[in-house]
Amino acid sequence: MSNPEIAAASDARTPPVAVWQILEKLKGQDLLDWRLAEVKDRASIKERNLDIGIPFxxxxxxxxxxxxxxxxxxxxxxxxxxxxxxxxxxxxxxxxxxxxxxxxxxxxxxxxxxxxxxxxxxxxxxxxxxxxxxxxxxxxxxxxxxxxxxxxxxxxxxxxxxxxxxxHPQDEAPLFEVAVLPEASDPEWTDYEVHEWNVWGSLQNMAENGVDVAHFRFIHGTANVPLGELRWGDWGRGADVKAKMGTPWGEVDGCISYDTMGPGQSWTRFTGISETLLVACLAPVELDHVHVRFCFTQPKAQAEGERAGVAKAIIRDICKQFDQDKVVWDRQKFEPNPIICDGDGPIPQFRKYYARYYADQSAAAAE
Missing domain, CATH: 2.102.10.10 (Rieske [2Fe-2S] iron-sulphur domain)
Structure with a gap:
């Protein structure tokens, strides 16, 4: 998309992005209720091509x-x-x-x-x-x-x-272990601050979001986010994204380092402004329903010190972005043969990698 076209897409004369229209009306308890409430008017699992099984x-x-x-x-x-x-x-x-x-x-x-x-x-x-x-x-x-x-x-x-x-759909023994995160049990770090959602979609669509760089401008209102150097392991993947970050104390070198181990465990370490560990816990309830908990922990010295406000703001912003994605995920269809543009990010590469988590390889749509 050329620069004039990008500008037109966010021109002030056009209506705001749909997800913003929905979320700007939700505050406080109404927002918390919306995060968990069932979406009643969603299409069926079959209509949305979500019947590809649950990854192990x-x-x-x-x-x-x-x-x-x-x-x-x-x-x-x-x-x-x-x-x-x-x-x-x-x-x-x-x-x-x-x-x-x-x-x-x-x-x-x-x-x-x-x-x-x-x-x-x-x-x-x-x-x-x-x-x-x-x-x-x-x-x-x-x-x-x-x-x-x-x-x-x-x-x-x-x-x-x-x-x-x-x-595992065939009840096979574990093929890898849960990654242990030392901060989660460190007494110098805070207890978890837990935020919870029900997403009425599939793990597959949610996982692809991480390599879909183009959506950041239109859903989150930010410039395209660099992927960093991707890491592809046997059962886990990740990347480190380094950037300059503005703070009330001046510009600092920051890093967002995310990793996964299988489809259900994801964690992100934020450094620079305020050190934060996000443990993203995702569990499929049904083929079109994922229970999500974001668990945040931070060094007590930062979370309870003079930078406590900044530490809280980081958590709020991460949850806000997840809210924005949820609006799309709740009704998103899985496209087995998507039409990909050169600015979309490595979605085909990601699908080929993610297919290893499906026991039934006849679920070729996932690959």
Whole structure:
């Protein structure tokens, strides 16, 4: 696009970008409610080409602090109902939610019995490590069908103050580990400041946003953002973007360094104005629904010192940009054969890379 055409696209006589029209009306609690509310008038999964499956990987499903010893909770992720609990030994376990006896949902009213999950209906007790029934308190014999593995048990780990579940559609063992971020457990850094969204779209479209340089001008009102030097690893990718940044104390050298490990874990380190770590936690609920939590932590010396206002402003601006993208994602279709321009960024290269996370390679649209 030539410079005159770019200017015309943002000319004051034209209506503001649609996302700004929506967001300028939302403040305070109304904005928080909008971030989580369901978009009722979106097209179907099939119409939007979102039926390409869920990419495999580690996904953050709860903050560690949200599940106490002896507590059971229901969850819905990966288009499945789940029951998660923390045993008396402190270990987190998760099973598919429905009891093999008469189908009760064990996440609603289930109990922790030692380290076992007890069904609320007839107290059948499940071992989360072996995915078998260990005890039926009113029966002399356990039916042989449930003495062997009878339900799916999930690979679970805890890192960076989150509980992570490994998803693979064919139930294969983890192929890589969750990246551990030292700042997340550093006592000199703040507790997480958490911001939450429901995005009514797909992980694939959201992930592509990171290499789509052209949208920054039209969605976020900024100049095209340089990609920096991209890093492509076996299971993770990232880049470092260095830039001069203006501050109340003068211009400083700044850097935005982002990384991912699989489709569910992303983190960005901001340095220069105020040091910030953003842990972006994304987990698919359905093929057209992603639960997102942005967890921010900063050095206490900066977040609580004379630069506290600047530290807060960085977080506000990051969330504002995510709000703007969400307006598009909520109704975006996946285009398997997009028409790409020379200023769009390496979208084809990204798709070829991202295709490795799909177990079913017949989902060729993703590639």
């Amino acid at each position: 990987g580690w996904y953050p499903i709860l903050l560690s602090s949200e599940l106490q010893v002896g507590e059971v909770k229901p969850l819905r992720y990966f288009s499945q109902d789940l029951a998660i609990w923390r045993g008396e030994d402190g270990k987190v376990r998760m099973l598919d939610a429905y009891c093999k006896h008469l189908g009760a949902h064990m996440g609603h009213g289930g109990k922790v019995h030692g380290n076992l999950l007890e069904c609320p209906f007839h107290a059948w007790r499940y071992d989360g490590d072996e995915a078998v029934v260990k005890d039926v308190p009113y029966a002399r014999n356990i039916p042989p069908q449930v003495k062997r593995k009878c339900t799916r048990n999930w690979h679970i780990t805890e890192a960076n103050r989150f509980i992570w579940a490994w998803y």
